[in-house]
Structure formats: C-alpha cells, structure tokens
Amino acid sequence: MLLKDIRDYQILFLGLFLVLGIGTRDWTLRPELIVVAIATCLVTQWIFSLVTSKEQILNLRSALITSLGLGLLLRADHWTTMAIAAAIAIASKFIFKFGDKHFFNPANFGIISALILTPDAWVSPGQWGEEWWYGLLFVGTGGMILQRIGRWDTTAAFLGTYSLLEAIRNLWLGWTWDVYWHRLMSGSLLLFALFMITDPRSIPNSRIGRVVWAMCIAGLTFILRNYFFISTAVFWALFALAPLTILLDVLWSAPWFSWQRGDEGDNSSLLTSNF
Numbered sequence: 001m002l003l004k005d006i007r008d009y010q011i012l013f014l015g016l017f018l019v020l021g022i023g024t025r026d027w028t029l030r031p032e033l034i035v036v037a038i039a040t041c042l043v044t045q046w047i048f049s050l051v052t053s054k055e056q057i058l059n060l061r062s063a064l065i066t067s068l069g070l071g072l073l074l075r076a077d078h079w080t081t082m083a084i085a086a087a088i089a090i091a092s093k094f095i096f097k098f099g100d101k102h103f104f105n106p107a108n109f110g111i112i113s114a115l116i117l118t119p120d121a122w123v124s125p126g127q128w129g130e131e132w133w134y135g136l137l138f139v140g141t142g143g144m145i146l147q148r149i150g151r152w153d154t155t156a157a158f159l160g161t162y163s164l165l166e167a168i169r170n171l172w173l174g175w176t177w178d179v180y181w182h183r184l185m186s187g188s189l190l191l192f193a194l195f196m197i198t199d200p201r202s203i204p205n206s207r208i209g210r211v212v213w214a215m216c217i218a219g220l221t222f223i224l225r226n227y228f229f230i231s232t233a234v235f236w237a238l239f240a241l242a243p244l245t246i247l248l249d250v251l252w253s254a255p256w257f258s259w260q261r262g263d264e265g266d267n268s269s270l271l272t273s274n275f
Contacts, residue, residue: 006148007061013141014068014195020137021072021127033082034071040086041067048094062106062201063090069107069196073188073235077120085114085121103245105202105238112239115232123232125188138187142194151198157211159193161218169226192234204245206254213248217241 022029045063066089076082089110093102096109114121146152163184170180197203197214204210217237224233 005061006145007065009141010065010145010195011061011068013145014065014072016141017138017191018068018071029071029075033076033079034067036079036082037070037074037086038064038067040083041070041090044087044090048091052094062093066090066106066110070110072191073107073123074111074114075122075124076114076118081114081118081121084118085110088113098246098249101201101249103202104242105196105199108196108235108238108242111235123235125186125231125234127188138190138194142190142198146194146198149198149200151200151203151210153207154198154203154210154214155193157214158197158218161215162222165219165222169222189234192238197238202242202245204248204252204254206248206252209245209248209252209254213241213244216244 018034041063042060045060067086070082070085070089074082074085076085089106092104092109093106096102096104111121111123115123142155143152146155166180166183170177197217204213217234220237220241221233224230224236230236
C-alpha cells in the first residue's frame, strides 16, 4: 500500500484543497509564500527535533501538514511574515507542553501569532464561498480521516452546538431560514471543524473532555462572531481555549494519543497529525 500512514492522506487532501482554491476560487495566493511556509516548517521541525531528541528527525509529516494549513488559511504581503508564522507554529509544539503533550494547535498558533506580531497578515474566512460541492468534498475527505482516528465526536459537538446557537438566534431575531443556512454554509468553517479542531495531539484525551471542549469553543465562536463581529472568531476561540485541554485531561483521565500505538482510548489503530 502506497500510503501507509493516515497523515499521508491528510497531506494529499490539503494539497488538493490548495490546488482547488487557486484554480477555482481565483485566490490572490503567491506560490512563493507557500514554498516559504513549507521550507520554514520543515527546517524548524528538524532543528527542534535535533536539539530535543524527542521526535524522529526524519518524520516531517506533521510539519508539512502544518505548512499546508498555513498556506490554506493565512495571507501575507511579505515572505518574512509567512516565515515567522511557520517558525512559531512549529516551535509552539516543543515549547507549550504539559507533560509530553502540546496543547496549542500549531497552525492556529502560527496564524494568531502572525496576526498579532505582524502588520500585513490576515485571514479570509469567506475565501471558499458557499458552493455546496466544496462542502461535500470537505466532509468526504475529512470524514475518512476522522473515521480512522475516532474524532467524530469533536466535530459533531462543535458543529452541533454552533448550529443550535445560530438557530436560536435566528428564531429570536425573526429571520428567515435562508439567513441561517447562509451563516452555516461556509467552506472555511467546515475545514476548521474537520481538519483543525480535531488534531488528536492537542485536544483532550477523553471523549467527554473533547465534547465539553468543542462545545466551549463553539460557544465562544458564537459570541465573538455575533456580538464582537470578529470574522475570524473560530481561530481566536481555539487559541483562547487551547489551555483548557490541560484541565480537562486532569478532570477526565484517558490514554493520550500516540502516533506509534494509535488511540487506545477510542480503539483507533491508525495515526494522524497536526493541521
């Protein structure tokens, strides 16, 4: 079998999304910035692995996945901004740890860091539009990965809670249901729910912990988007609540996810990595 690791499929799918975005959405995306993101992530992963001797130096899949995530979501005017985001994203895995587990999603940490530290970084949540076939593509590919790693509970809790909150608000304001579907039919929202919030190495280990965590992120996303009018609410919510993982792991103990042995807590036998 050519692709033995589920992370290889994730790399394939994210690369496909980049090609589709550039080819069908007319993104003003500069290919050299994607190259910078990939090169910086790989080099930073190699350096930290060499220094700490805690990860396989030649296993660079997670760094490649992080770089593709940055290429899909982050926009910048200068290559230095992308390099800063990529370096900080990988460094966060080695710096912000509780025990042997990092609790920030690397790509998300790099995006937020670039937004805070640089003047020319931005994220375009509406870049995928609302065409239904993008949604089917994301659900199909993301669903295959989630089924293999046993993290459907996280996506379901996030989307279910967020959809319910939006429905209640829609009813309260007396809006028609086309407004409701308009707010939910977002390719970026699905990408976040299927590929970013489900990173098994940075989310709570137990199922109940993941459900509570995802519901909290959905609630904060709803508040930030509807009452503070922040278009990138999902990314800020994930960043703000990432440390909650530590508390939830203490409250509900469960085996932590390992690429070498799979996820014993959910009887998953295959592996994944970080968006």
